[in-house]
Amino acid sequence: KAGVTQTPRYLIKTRGQQVTLSCSPISGHRSVSWYQQTPGQGLQFLFEYFSETQRNKGNFPGRFSGRQFSNSRSEMNVSTLELGDSALYLCASSDGLAGVVQYFGPGTRLTVT
Amino acid sequence: AQKVTQAQTEISVVEKEDVTLDCVYETRDTTYYLFWYKQPPSGELVFLIRRNSFDEQNEISGRYSWNFQKSTSSFNFTITASQVVDSAVYFCALSDSYTGTASKLTFGTGTRLQVTL
Numbered sequence: 001k002a003g004v005t006q007t008p009r010y011l012i013k014t015r016g017q018q019v020t021l022s023c024s025p026i027s028g029h030r031s032v033s034w035y036q037q038t039p040g041q042g043l044q045f046l047f048e049y050f051s052e053t054q055r056n057k058g059n060f061p062g063r064f065s066g067r068q069f070s071n072s073r074s075e076m077n078v079s080t081l082e083l084g085d086s087a088l089y090l091c092a093s094s095d096g097l098a099g100v101v102q103y104f105g106p107g108t109r110l111t112v113t
Numbered sequence: 114a115q116k117v118t119q120a121q122t123e124i125s126v127v128e129k130e131d132v133t134l135d136c137v138y139e140t141r142d143t144t145y146y147l148f149w150y151k152q153p154p155s156g157e158l159v160f161l162i163r164r165n166s167f168d169e170q171n172e173i174s175g176r177y178s179w180n181f182q183k184s185t186s187s188f189n190f191t192i193t194a195s196q197v198v199d200s201a202v203y204f205c206a207l208s209d210s211y212t213g214t215a216s217k218l219t220f221g222t223g224t225r226l227q228v229t230l
Contacts, residue, residue, distance in 0.1 A: 031216060043204065043220040056217050088156055096216060099146035099165060099208060104158035 002027065004093045004105035012111045018079040021108045025072050025093030031055075032074035033102060034066060037088040049074050050096045086112045115140045117207050119221035126195050126228055134190045134224045136205030142166075145209035147181065147188045148218065152202045164188060195228045202226070
């Protein structure tokens with residue numbers, strides 16, 4: 001099976017702009033979770049989508065949003081970018097059951113200037 | 114609330130040495146899951162092992178072994194005869210049903226392992 005794919009891999013944006021990141025899960029997986037990784041805050045959970053519904057949400061401002069399509073592909077959007085949004089954004093795929101292994105994609109490295 | 118502590122920020126060893134990475138967790142749940150992931154310089158998190166709270170058996174997989182002790186809330190990871198390819202950041206993570214779905218992973222801050230020749 002193909003692994004989790006994320007596009008784009010690298011992105012440079014200017015403060016105030018918005019950005020959309022994409023994640024395609026492993027075939028058959030219905031859950032996609034998003035994580036932000038920064039040197040200061042480490043790995044933090046953003047949100048999880050399961051069968052097109054947001055099922056869980058972390059402590060991030062409303063500028064961070066996401067959605068999931070019927071084919072389980074997910075997008076996350078960050079509006080009004082701030083310098084502090086510079087990070088590696090990782091998505092993880094699973095079948096959504098409790099405690100199952102989440103498989104991660106290679107990440108999108110976002111730089112905000 | 115859940116919390117994962119990896120007190121070792123960075124460890125340096127010479128190849129063929131054994132090394133243990135510590136992980137201590139906190140949770141109010143009786144059903145929970147523990148994980149170890151490896152993050153090489155490429156950035157992708159690679160799954161290594163999962164343990165549920167009802168299974169305290171230690172596990173060995175090749176040069177890797179894991180010691181899960183509920184009494185001390187620890188889930189330590191040992192690499193035997195380390196190799197340069199083991200150089201990476203290692204994360205311990207916890208998920209439990211307290212968050213409602215048990216799909217959210219709470220990560221420790223990671224331990225950077227540097228193996229030199």
